[in-house]
Amino acid sequence: EVQLVETGGGLVQPGKSLKLTCATSGFTFSNAWMHWVRQSPEKQLEWVAQIKAKSNNYATYYAESVKGRFTISRDDSKSSVYLQMNSLKEEDTAIYYCTPPYFDYWGQGVMVTVSS
C-alpha cells in the first residue's frame, strides 16, 4: 500500500523558514520523480516543485512563484522528499502535499500558515 506522510508544517512569520518532510512507503521511491503540490485556503491547487531520480541527476524544477526561495531535495535511503521554504510570504499559506509522478497518490497534507 502506498503511503505518504507529510510533516513539518506550522505557523511562521513572514520572512522566516520552514522545512517540510514527506516520508513514503509502498513503492520504489528511488525511481520516482516526486512533486510538491499546494492547496490554498481558496482550495486552488498549484504545482510547486519536482525532483527527478538519481538517474536524472536529481534535476529539480520550480514554480515561478517559489523559485529562488524553495528547495526540493530527497533522501533515497529514507524514501523521503523534502521542501525547504525560505523567505516565506503570506501567499505561501496552504496545505502542502507530496505526490509521486502521476499525482495518483496523495498524503494527508501538512498545513503551513504564514502570518505575523
Added chain:
Amino acid sequence: DVVMTQTPVSLSLAIGQPASISCKSSQSLLGTSGKTFLNWILQRPGQSPKRLIYQVSKLYSEVPDRFSGSGSETEFTLKISRVEAEDLGVYYCWQGTHFPRTFGGGTKLELK
C-alpha cells in the same frame, strides 16, 4: 502556463441523476508522444485528493464504471452516469502535457 477552465463551478444533483463537468485548456494537451495527459481527481470533504481518471478516459482500477472521461485537444468532459452519495466533493482536472503542470479551479458536486 496552460490555463485550465472548469465549468460549472458548482453542481447540485439528486442521487441517480447524471453529471457532466467540462474542462477546457488554453493550449492543446496532445503531446509529442501522441498521448494526451489530461487527468481528473476528486477531493471529498475533509479529505486529500484521490485519483480518478488519467489520459482523458482511463479509469484507475478502483474507480466505479459510472465514471467516464472523454475529449481531445482542448476540450474534455467528466461524466457520472448516476450520481451516488459518495461522489460528492470537488472535482479537479489537471494537465501533465506542458510544464508546469496546472489545475482547473474545481467543480463542487453537491447533493440536492
